[in-house]
Amino acid sequence: MATSPVYPVPHLTTAMSGPLQDVEGHIIDQLAKIESWFRCQWRKTAAPFYASVDLRNAGFKIAPVDTNLFPAGFNNLNPAFEPLCIQAIQLAVEHLSNAVDRIVIVPENHTRNKFYMENIATLQGLIERAGFEVRLGSLIPDLDTTMEVELASGRSVHLQPLRRQGKRVVVDGFDPDLLILNNDLAAGRPEILEDIEQLITPLPQLGWSSRLKSVHFGFYRQVAREFAELLDIDPWLIDPMFRNCGEIDFMKGEGTSCLSSNVATLLAEIQKKYNEYAVKQPPFVILKADAGTYGMGVMTVHSVKDVMGLNRKQRTRMSASKAGQKVTKVIIQEGVYTDETWGNKGTVAEPVVYMIDHSVVGGFYRVHDKRASNENLNAPGMRFERLAFDDCCISPDKHQSPDAHPNRFYTYGVIARLALIAAAREKASLV
Amino acid sequence: MATSPVYPVPHLTTAMSGPLQDVEGHIIDQLAKIESWFRCQWRKTAAPFYASVDLRNAGFKIAPVDTNLFPAGFNNLNPAFEPLCIQAIQLAVEHLSNAVDRIVIVPENHTRNKFYMENIATLQGLIERAGFEVRLGSLIPDLDTTMEVELASGRSVHLQPLRRQGKRVVVDGFDPDLLILNNDLAAGRPEILEDIEQLITPLPQLGWSSRLKSVHFGFYRQVAREFAELLDIDPWLIDPMFRNCGEIDFMKGEGTSCLSSNVATLLAEIQKKYNEYAVKQPPFVILKADAGTYGMGVMTVHSVKDVMGLNRKQRTRMSASKAGQKVTKVIIQEGVYTDETWGNKGTVAEPVVYMIDHSVVGGFYRVHDKRASNENLNAPGMRFERLAFDDCCISPDKHQSPDAHPNRFYTYGVIARLALIAAAREKASLV
Numbered sequence: 001m002a003t004s005p006v007y008p009v010p011h012l013t014t015a016m017s018g019p020l021q022d023v024e025g026h027i028i029d030q031l032a033k034i035e036s037w038f039r040c041q042w043r044k045t046a047a048p049f050y051a052s053v054d055l056r057n058a059g060f061k062i063a064p065v066d067t068n069l070f071p072a073g074f075n076n077l078n079p080a081f082e083p084l085c086i087q088a089i090q091l092a093v094e095h096l097s098n099a100v101d102r103i104v105i106v107p108e109n110h111t112r113n114k115f116y117m118e119n120i121a122t123l124q125g126l127i128e129r130a131g132f133e134v135r136l137g138s139l140i141p142d143l144d145t146t147m148e149v150e151l152a153s154g155r156s157v158h159l160q161p162l163r164r165q166g167k168r169v170v171v172d173g174f175d176p177d178l179l180i181l182n183n184d185l186a187a188g189r190p191e192i193l194e195d196i197e198q199l200i201t202p203l204p205q206l207g208w209s210s211r212l213k214s215v216h217f218g219f220y221r222q223v224a225r226e227f228a229e230l231l232d233i234d235p236w237l238i239d240p241m242f243r244n245c246g247e248i249d250f251m252k253g254e255g256t257s258c259l260s261s262n263v264a265t266l267l268a269e270i271q272k273k274y275n276e277y278a279v280k281q282p283p284f285v286i287l288k289a290d291a292g293t294y295g296m297g298v299m300t301v302h303s304v305k306d307v308m309g310l311n312r313k314q315r316t317r318m319s320a321s322k323a324g325q326k327v328t329k330v331i332i333q334e335g336v337y338t339d340e341t342w343g344n345k346g347t348v349a350e351p352v353v354y355m356i357d358h359s360v361v362g363g364f365y366r367v368h369d370k371r372a373s374n375e376n377l378n379a380p381g382m383r384f385e386r387l388a389f390d391d392c393c394i395s396p397d398k399h400q401s402p403d404a405h406p407n408r409f410y411t412y413g414v415i416a417r418l419a420l421i422a423a424a425r426e427k428a429s430l431v
Numbered sequence: 432m433a434t435s436p437v438y439p440v441p442h443l444t445t446a447m448s449g450p451l452q453d454v455e456g457h458i459i460d461q462l463a464k465i466e467s468w469f470r471c472q473w474r475k476t477a478a479p480f481y482a483s484v485d486l487r488n489a490g491f492k493i494a495p496v497d498t499n500l501f502p503a504g505f506n507n508l509n510p511a512f513e514p515l516c517i518q519a520i521q522l523a524v525e526h527l528s529n530a531v532d533r534i535v536i537v538p539e540n541h542t543r544n545k546f547y548m549e550n551i552a553t554l555q556g557l558i559e560r561a562g563f564e565v566r567l568g569s570l571i572p573d574l575d576t577t578m579e580v581e582l583a584s585g586r587s588v589h590l591q592p593l594r595r596q597g598k599r600v601v602v603d604g605f606d607p608d609l610l611i612l613n614n615d616l617a618a619g620r621p622e623i624l625e626d627i628e629q630l631i632t633p634l635p636q637l638g639w640s641s642r643l644k645s646v647h648f649g650f651y652r653q654v655a656r657e658f659a660e661l662l663d664i665d666p667w668l669i670d671p672m673f674r675n676c677g678e679i680d681f682m683k684g685e686g687t688s689c690l691s692s693n694v695a696t697l698l699a700e701i702q703k704k705y706n707e708y709a710v711k712q713p714p715f716v717i718l719k720a721d722a723g724t725y726g727m728g729v730m731t732v733h734s735v736k737d738v739m740g741l742n743r744k745q746r747t748r749m750s751a752s753k754a755g756q757k758v759t760k761v762i763i764q765e766g767v768y769t770d771e772t773w774g775n776k777g778t779v780a781e782p783v784v785y786m787i788d789h790s791v792v793g794g795f796y797r798v799h800d801k802r803a804s805n806e807n808l809n810a811p812g813m814r815f816e817r818l819a820f821d822d823c824c825i826s827p828d829k830h831q832s833p834d835a836h837p838n839r840f841y842t843y844g845v846i847a848r849l850a851l852i853a854a855a856r857e858k859a860s861l862v
Binding site: 034039040081082084094128131395 | 462465470471474511514515518519521522525559825827828
């Protein structure tokens with residue numbers, strides 16, 4: 001704790017920082033009003049157990065571009081903020097309002113992804129230090145005994161088969177009071193978790209087999225409007241516009257006319273806003289699978305031609321999402337430039353904010369020196385570095401300028417919590 | 432945040448650390464069981480808004496010796512844990528279950544104590560950063576306008592007169608939803624706070640004008656028994672024995688026979704336990720005002736003779752407590768040696784643990800190079816240094832030895848929370 005390293009912080013290119021400074025200024029000035037509004041939101045709608053939100057900071061605009069309800073990457077957070085995570089976990093479990101002592105985490109099946117398994121080791125350690133007994137209950141189909149995975153950090157995780165016993169699931173005789181899903185269920189809702197009497201969070205209905213990004217961003221649009229009204233700002237400054245298409249078959253080329261017209265419309269809408277704010281860069285949109293994660297099936301599009309002229313490789317990439325699920329629904333999201341760079345080479349950096357219950361507990365930057373400012377950094381085959389935030393995002397300082405580090409990070413925490421409210425409403429709409 | 436200094440940590444003299452290592456070992460081994468028990472306690476009895484607990488660590492025993500429900504000293508905590516305080520304040524206010532946006536802190540009147548005023552500045556800053564509007568509402572009788580107090584830290588505090596308006600109290604037109612007392616009301620419960628409709632925490636009944644240490648330690652004795660049963664240890668290892676006397680007039684020498692007989696009985700009881708645990712040091716007891724604070728009227732007593740032969744100066748000191756209240760009730764508490772020392776000179780160190788709601792948020796050591804290991808470090812005229820903990824007390828590490836720093840601090844946090852449960856029950860008994 002005492003020797004927490006000094007984490008490097010990406011520098012925001014300041015050329016276009018006018019309007020965002022405005023947003024940040026509004027946010028720091030109206031701290032008490034904003035937190036009052038958040039408190040009111042959480043009294044109305046319970047926050048998800050945990051979440052991470054990918055942000056893009058264009059200088060003139062800052063917006064969430066993805067909200068993950070099964071966050072990996074806890075191993076990338078600044079170890080100095082582990083106590084904050086521990087306290088937040090205690091609060092999150094308290095909010096479930098049942099007596100919980102024993103917890104099973106259900107991780108992803110991809111045991112060869114050592115980064116992911118480091119995340120699981122960190123998450124398990126945090127929950128144990130919060131005062132719970134924790135086991136890992138795996139959904140790996142053919143697992144019939146404990147699998148130990150040794151990690152580069154010197155730790156190891158013990159995956160045990162999750163088994164059904166009547167209305168309960170157990171792990172080697174360990175009968176949990178609570179299951180925490182860290183598996184996004186992209187391959188579908190597993191039978192073994194259906195109709196169990198134990199608490200389970202997040203709800204399996206929020207897995208990527210049923211969740212749609214367009215639904216989330218529909219809720220977000222409404223949240224952004226309410227928040228913008230509170231601060232008297234243009235909601236566009238914090239909200240990425242989007243459109244979505246129904247059934248598309250990229251390989252057969254079916255449904256692409258919907259795609260083309262939506263891309264054209266959205267690009268025109270963005271251009272209109274860019275004109276309003278004197279943004280000189282060309283607009284772009286991002287195509288993503290509407291149900292999906294891990295940045296598969298993600299494409300940067302600058303014009304309708306880009307969609308019309310997809311080559312076979314691009315079509316194949318767009319078709320396949322995680323767990324081999326075929327992409328049939330697509331969200332077309334306003335592309336938000338990232339104006340944050342790291343180091344002398346101007347490496348592009350993208351902040352990811354982590355939350356447990358309604359508490360922001362830190363985050364990290366994805367940085368990548370081979371990507372441009374209009375490309376998604378969370379894409380297949382990507383080798384990005386992760387730089388932990390040196391700030392926990394909850395400790396603004398009104399005596400410093402709006403873009404000073406504690407305030408920049410606080411603003412990140414505010415925008416990420418707007419996405420968290422959207423996720424909370426999304427969850428509430430299911431129950 | 433990034434450049435948090437490395438705080439020096441006092442070193443525990445290890446000569447007599449056998450039994451305590453046992454206690455610490457039990458605590459680290461049974462983390463999940465202990466935290467489960469704490470969760471159960473907080474579901475039954477709400478924690479106070481905040482508290483600080485003075486601990487004494489004798490190597491063979493660790494025990495709370497004072498529980499302050501109006502804690503000063505927030506300025507002495509490690510700045511690295513401010514986010515933890517901010518999160519805990521948010522939780523504490525959430526637990527009050529009313530919508531709270533505006534808060535008035537009611538500080539002590541002694542504006543010349545710059546250390547105390549630094550505490551107020553820190554507390555106000557933390558609550559503001561937690562997202563509330565905060566003013567300072569002073570009880571200073573003749574204050575009729577804002578008094579600005581400039582501090583060595585470069586900050587300043589603005590004390591404003593607290594005024595009554597019907598069933599509410601306000602500060603210059605600022606009508607708070609919640610009053611937080613940081614004034615221990617040693618001079619009595621102020622009329623202005625009686626029968627107001629606003630939330631007030633802690634309850635004025637918990638001020639030192641009505642609270643008795645002997646009542647608190649009566650509750651603590653019961654808590655320590657329950658906890659010792661959970662861990663299967665001797666409750667004495669975590670509980671300071673005590674006896675109390677009713678009306679005593681030190682100046683007139685009235686009531687001293689009760690004092691003498693209680694001192695003799697308690698010294699004999701301690702000797703018996705010392706024999707059981709092969710403790711070679713002589714037993715001692717501490718005399719304190721039963722209602723009081725700030726370590727006034729505190730005396731170390733090794734034998735009945737010490738009480739019989741009080742000179743005039745000692746009697747005068749014992750008679751007067753804070754705010755000039757006359758000491759008439761006395762608590763005789765088992766003296767607990769402090770075996771923690773700091774630096775090469777073997778300076779005596781005493782840990783103080785801070786809690787907000789049921790969360791431990793850090794602490795500091797009082798160190799004093801002119802005091803012996805059997806003397807109270809929080810005494811009048813004392814010049815002690817304060818060393819912030821380098822650990823927040825909530826992040827144990829089962830892979831390290833029970834007396835490794837994170838575990839030593841976790842143990843402090845556990846013992847302090849036992850005193851917090853006692854305070855919670857004390858509070859509940861009033862309502």
